[in-house]
Amino acid sequence: MPDLAVVHGRSPSFYAVFDRKEDGDPGQTHYCPGCGHGILTKLLAEAIDALGIQDRTVLVSPVGCSVFGYEYLDVGNIQAAHGRAPAVATAVKRSRPDSIVISYQGDGDLAAIGTAEIIHAANRGEAITVIFVNNAIYGMTGGQMAPTTLVGERSTTTPWGRDPTVHGYPIRVCELLATLEAPVHIERVGLGSNRQIMAAARAVRRAIDNQVRGLGFSVVEVLSPCPTIWGLDPVEAQTFVRDTMPRTFPLGILRDRTATAVPRPPLPSPPDPAELPGILGLDGATAGTTGGRAGGPRHAGADHRIVAAGFGGQGVQVLGEVLAEAGLSAGYHVAWLPSYGPQMRSGTSNCHVRLCGGAVDSPLVSRPTALVALNQPSLRAFLPRMEPGTLVLFNADAVPPDGLPRGLRIGAVPATAIADRLGSPRAANMVMLGALLEATGMLAPGVVEATLQRMVTDPAWRDLDLAALRAGQRAARRALPATCLHRTAILGAPGPPGPGPRPS
Amino acid sequence: MERTIDRGTVVIGIDECKGCGLCVQACPPRVLRLSAQLNRHGYHPAEYTGSGCTACGICYYVCPEPGGVTVFRREAA
Ligand SMILES: Cc1ncc(C[n+]2csc(CCOP(=O)(O)OP(=O)(O)O)c2C)c(N)n1
Ligand code: SF4
Ligand code: SF4
Ligand code: SF4
Numbered sequence: 001m002p003d004l005a006v007v008h009g010r011s012p013s014f015y016a017v018f019d020r021k022e023d024g025d026p027g028q029t030h031y032c033p034g035c036g037h038g039i040l041t042k043l044l045a046e047a048i049d050a051l052g053i054q055d056r057t058v059l060v061s062p063v064g065c066s067v068f069g070y071e072y073l074d075v076g077n078i079q080a081a082h083g084r085a086p087a088v089a090t091a092v093k094r095s096r097p098d099s100i101v102i103s104y105q106g107d108g109d110l111a112a113i114g115t116a117e118i119i120h121a122a123n124r125g126e127a128i129t130v131i132f133v134n135n136a137i138y139g140m141t142g143g144q145m146a147p148t149t150l151v152g153e154r155s156t157t158t159p160w161g162r163d164p165t166v167h168g169y170p171i172r173v174c175e176l177l178a179t180l181e182a183p184v185h186i187e188r189v190g191l192g193s194n195r196q197i198m199a200a201a202r203a204v205r206r207a208i209d210n211q212v213r214g215l216g217f218s219v220v221e222v223l224s225p226c227p228t229i230w231g232l233d234p235v236e237a238q239t240f241v242r243d244t245m246p247r248t249f250p251l252g253i254l255r256d257r258t259a260t261a262v263p264r265p266p267l268p269s270p271p272d273p274a275e276l277p278g279i280l281g282l283d284g285a286t287a288g289t290t291g292g293r294a295g296g297p298r299h300a301g302a303d304h305r306i307v308a309a310g311f312g313g314q315g316v317q318v319l320g321e322v323l324a325e326a327g328l329s330a331g332y333h334v335a336w337l338p339s340y341g342p343q344m345r346s347g348t349s350n351c352h353v354r355l356c357g358g359a360v361d362s363p364l365v366s367r368p369t370a371l372v373a374l375n376q377p378s379l380r381a382f383l384p385r386m387e388p389g390t391l392v393l394f395n396a397d398a399v400p401p402d403g404l405p406r407g408l409r410i411g412a413v414p415a416t417a418i419a420d421r422l423g424s425p426r427a428a429n430m431v432m433l434g435a436l437l438e439a440t441g442m443l444a445p446g447v448v449e450a451t452l453q454r455m456v457t458d459p460a461w462r463d464l465d466l467a468a469l470r471a472g473q474r475a476a477r478r479a480l481p482a483t484c485l486h487r488t489a490i491l492g493a494p495g496p497p498g499p500g501p502r503p504s
Numbered sequence: 505m506e507r508t509i510d511r512g513t514v515v516i517g518i519d520e521c522k523g524c525g526l527c528v529q530a531c532p533p534r535v536l537r538l539s540a541q542l543n544r545h546g547y548h549p550a551e552y553t554g555s556g557c558t559a560c561g562i563c564y565y566v567c568p569e570p571g572g573v574t575v576f577r578r579e580a581a
Contacts, residue, residue, distance in 0.1 A: 004513060004576035008564035026571055033524035038568025072570065194530050197565045234524040
């Protein structure tokens with residue numbers, strides 16, 4: 001056909017071969033005969049071709065029948081969790097401002113489980129393009145009611161038809177979004193006739209072009225046939241879109257501020273990951289005090305599981321934070337999990353800290369290797385969890401004489417009294433931290449001191465904390481027998497001798 | 505005997521067609537039909553009756569399959 005030229009044919013934005021169904025070269029889509037998703041995907045491809053943006057387009061596919069969008073369009077592809085496509089699109093657009101990001105979503109995806117994401121993305125005016133496929137039903141899962149199901153329409157979950165007094169009225173998403181200030185382009189089109197399809201093609205292209213021009217949020221709702229679930233043949237389904245759906249969902253432009261919208265200034269591009277330690281002030285600390293990478297062989301096999309507990313205001317969280325920060329500097333993998341009572345002061349407060357040689361499997365400590373109890377209620381609350389061999393440091397002059405499980409390595413460190421003598425009872429947490437270091441040897445005191453230098457900005461407090469830390473180390477040597485320091489020996493605590501340490 | 509030269513012609517991707525019939529119904533001069541044959545997926549694919557295509561492209565736009573329809577236009581002589 002030498003004198004014939006292709007005017008409409010398979011778009012180069014499609015993969016040459018669709019592998020998904022393995023039905024041979026070049027392959028069909030997985031959509032049912034007459035499905036609107038197929039038509040719309042072609043309109044998208046055509047717009048991408050026309051705008052010349054194939055190499056910078058990122059399509060975010062939803063959960064729903066179009067979940068396999070990435071099998072067809074040869075662009076950047078991400079498949080998002082149900083309803084979350086606008087959040088994913090936001091992330092892509094913000095981190096790669098030159099990309100053209102299209103969030104493609106069904107009505108179950110966008111208007112049911114994803115209601116929050118779409119409203120807030122629109123309200124923020126994210127410079128993305130949303131293609132919203134309204135087929136008034138959950139297609140993929142077999143025809144449950146969607147928020148957009150028409151009044152009276154039957155579905156598997158409205159077998160007698162949607163009754164507004166029971167199921168509410170269909171949600172008009174475009175009208176809802178048009179109450180927001182930020183969107184620049186909101187339009188509803190249909191796939192119900194030749195004329196409607198051509199209008200849809202123009203709307204899709206414009207909504208993407210808006211993004212190419214740097215304008216804000218654009219959304220096109222597309223009334224789309226789902227012959228399979230509707231129980232209609234493809235031509236009947238198309239007619240339903242043309243004649244019936246627009247009575248509930250009127251077609252047209254609901255917002256067009258593209259003429260006056262000012263292109264958004266680009267967000268500063270994110271820093272290179274290599275710069276992050278410097279930005280977070282961790283480079284000096286890490287390089288200066290450890291010389292090792294997290295999880296390096298120095299800590300191989302280490303698994304320190306610490307619970308610190310006390311009244312709110314006793315500094316339990318700061319104790320945990322300093323410990324975790326210092327652990328990080330020393331090359332451990334760490335976790336610090338604060339847990340507060342509802343009160344700011346005088347409530348209970350505890351935190352879990354893990355310093356591990358390898359990846360931390362959970363920030364939660366259910367079997368501590370050490371408990372730091374800043375008051376008696378904390379001791380009583382956590383003792384039942386203590387296993388033989390656990391180190392317990394208790395803020396008091398003496399260990400309570402009764403009720404203690406056997407086989408603990410327990411020592412009384414009068415932290416509040418020591419801190420009070422040094423200048424403030426509020427430094428008791430650092431006394432306890434010093435004692436913990438001395439008893440376990442998990443961190444070199446120098447690392448913790450360097451961490452305090454960095455974290456405590458007030459010089460008076462810094463000096464007090466450092467003094468408290470050192471006093472705590474001395475106190476631990478007094479409180480615990482030599483066998484309990486830096487070792488796993490068992491103190492025969494009050495009561496009959498315990499069963500000894502767990503075999504490891 | 506001289507036949508009027510059509511402005512266009514259309515090629516159906518037989519194994520991509522799902523026989524939905526949307527193109528048949530949409531074609532203004534009604535020059536498409538569903539074949540009596542089955543394709544390898546078991547659908548009756550669309551086929552061109554052989555004359556009268558205006559290259560309007562409507563069948564391309566209503567077709568849900570990316571490779572279902574290719575429309576050709578005769579270059580102006
Ligand atoms: C978190 C989660 N909840 C539920 C599902 C099940 N699910 C899969 S598709 C779907 C509905 C899709 O409907 P719609 O967005 O209208 O798309 P359509 O299939 O009609 O194109 C649901 C509820 C899921 N995959 N993930
Ligand atoms: S179930 Fe409906 S929406 Fe899903 S592929 Fe089939 S026709 Fe399309
Ligand atoms: S291009 Fe137009 S005239 Fe030709 S077959 Fe398609 S719809 Fe019919
Ligand atoms: S519209 Fe496409 S899939 Fe449907 S019959 Fe025509 S060529 Fe086949």
